[in-house]
Amino acid sequence: MDQFLQHLVNGTVLGATYALLGIGLTLIFGIMKVVNFAHGELYAFGAYVAYALVSLLQMDYFVALVLAAGLGLLLGAAIEFLLLRRCRLENIDEVMLIMIGVMIIMQNAELLAWGGVAKVVPTPFPQESIIVGGIYLSPTRLFVLGAAIVLLLAFYLVIERSRLGLAMRATFQDEDAARIVGVNVSRIYTLTFGLGSSLAAITGALLAPVFVVTPTMGDLASLKAFAIVILGGLGNIRGAALGGFALALIEEFGAAYISTAYRDAIGFLVILVVMIARPQGLFAAKERVG
């Protein structure tokens, strides 16, 4: 029973970060119809920002987190503004090629800048786990869970309660009508891409002290993010949040009770099954942002 609870806790911590990653990707897809292959690279970018600031510049970890989110926002907005705004978003092939190009450039830039050796970001929290009822909780992971939940709630409030979120949802539903009532749709796109990227970057920075930082970490993050988004239904934000928790728990329990070696494979196997049996996603009543 302790073992089961331990896996449940671990899966939940991981799930909260998967949810953040998935929401960023599904937001960009839902509003802009852009399949963002560079999403995982923004996650890696956030992790490297944490490495550069904390490990190299000895900066405070919490300040580094905020900066990672801010720089991710700027980088995402810049990608949209410089590359996507110039092409017609309807042309899916062109957009996909651009995003694959961005992915390759970012990944190689990381390799060039930091080398292929895995980097470690020190945690500001004590190393000893807290033991509650036989379950081991590392303070770092507890912080990751708390921060991820706060971010999920903040994001929910932005989308559901703010004027910007309302304009985003309106643009997603009817771009022309949104223009008619005075929404600057180009700006919504830039902000959407920036916000989605920022979520990926802060997730990378949050997890940097938990895992190690490598130039290829973005690949797996992208794959996972796509898996989560497919689980939740494309463009479905609530679905992506649930999909993130679902994938993490499947992985965790799969690793525990089936085989650790196939940890990632089990997750993707479930995705295949979902795509065959329920292509609209597990949690999709209808496609929507919000």
Next chain:
Amino acid sequence: MLKLDDITVHYGATVAVDKVSLEVNEGEFVTLIGSNGAGKSSTLRAISGLEPVVSGTITFEGKPITNTRPQSIIEHGIAHCPEGRRVFSQLNVRENLEMGAYCRSDHAGIRDDLESMLGRFPRLRERIEQPAGTLSGGEQQMLAIARALMSRPRLVMFDEPSLGLAPNFVEQVFELTAEIRAGGTTVLMVEQNAYAALELCDRSYLLETGRVVLQGTAREMRDNPDIRKAYLGG
């Protein structure tokens, strides 16, 4: 108030609006009539900044607004109630109305206007928390009109507000447009139903394949033999 001078709109090789000139004076009710594909909607979309104008000029209250972005057009005081209603189907009624006031920042004024809109459209008040997509066609049209009014326009453009509605709603919608004009807002309405349009308006323009082929006061248009034959059923 609004003046179009020889404006042309293209869709690729298709010329949708071909050197159209028209004028709407302050306080007037002007209609644009003509059959399907004549270029009526394209004309309104060009005014709103949704389609680029290839040649010609548009001025509003003396200021040039040709090829201005839609968000500036609405800030100038021109609202557009588009063809096919185009409400935000997954936003609820309140959110749709709030989106209508998106260009405004006077929060108290927006709240008052929202309240008065709900007073005017009790059906919308009953469905305030419902997604707009669940409303009937007539209710959606009411919402689309209310949304356009939420920007406090000085000129409001309606594109076929009666299209696809049950007869009792058609009448209600036309009454509403007349009320809006009576309230001091200038109206430019596109309508395929020439009979109803000419009953309501002061002046009208007839469009055929992108050109203004006839214009005049409502009475002149109603008495015109060509119009009687082609658009008023004899």
